[in-house]
Amino acid sequence: MRASSQQSRKQAPVINFACPTAQSGLTALIARLNAAVAEVEKWGSIEDRLSIDYNRTKPDRPKVYGGRTGPSRIIREGHDDVVMEAYDWFYSTREAIERDRATRLAEASTDDTRAEVEQCFAGRLADWDRQERACKRAVPKALREAKRHMGRAHKAWSVAELAIVNYQPQTMTEVAEWLAYAGRGEMRGVFFSPDEGDLKHIMRTAAAVLAEHGVN
Template identity: 55%
Template sequence: MRTTTTPARKQAPVINFACPSTQTGLTALIARLSAAVAEVERWAPIEDRLSSEFRQNAGPAPKVKGGVMKASKLIREGEPDFDMPAADWFFHSRDKILENRAKALAEAETEDARSAIVERHAALLADWDAQEAAYNSKKPRGLAHAKRMVSKAHRAWTAAEVAIVEYEPKTLTEAYELLAYAGMDGKRVFFTPGEDDLKTIMRNAAAALALHGMN
């Protein structure tokens, strides 16, 4: 009786990207990305909690009255005219006050006008600084540090992603590992290259295959 056997399908080796065996080349970049993700996961909840606490307790954000918009009439074809009453307008950032001062000074035609502009905007800036100081005094302790740490971790995450996308494999093994890493899927996958990034990865992997040959 003749028997036949079906060859077992060859399984690709499993790569443990969470715990790279060596900290050089591609594995070092993957380790950097994993470390950055861990920092984001550590600090983001802290920053979110403290920011929520700040929003609840701080009250209205600073704003400085810049002037009064004159009453006007909005004329719309085929519809009744709409009267727009006079209304206060406000600066919502210090930079906007500085921009307004620079513009006003550029348009001023006399020294007296420039002096009045400087004096007026000095008062506006003083008002803004006082409001901002009172507002910031209500920030929970540690919020500024948490924001810096989250921002730093996100920058490291982005830098690691870019480095992985642009990495040129040095061996056939690295070429395989790069393609496998780029193709990972699941809820805990934090490297998500776009279409152009994937093309770059494939080009770099293909160049390594061409250089080192395939057996």
């Protein structure tokens, strides 16, 4: 399933109905699921295309200057020394800046030193946030819109799957159709794939309905 529901998943029944009858309440739920899947496929292809175009021109990821290392020399007996030139280094994540800030504050022994650390890292964090905002603004509006539609479609898919898992069949025919739908194997066009917990929920519900109709 697209989202963990913790309520139910499946086991294939002997019955092999292709789909519910036209009057079954399950029909509407399956139609809702299929519509959500169609939206995921539609916006997924649009997002992929727009992402490929954007990746060709997107700005570099944020990086914040952290300092400059001093030159160093590695002495190897019987070989020439290896000289490491000085170089600038940069933070590649905001979390790295925050970790370094915490370490430096823990090492500070005076209020003045702590104030200097806070001022230094406040500037670094502000620089990171400025670059990150610029990167977000650089994302084309069409791509942002496609991502929003994808998020909604995936949520609708999850909601539809959960509704099918929690369906309450009213007749023995609906029980058979529900079990047949939940028990289909992996195949093209099958978008409902309940996990073990969902199947157990479905089986318990089906057993309760059958018991109500006198099937033991």
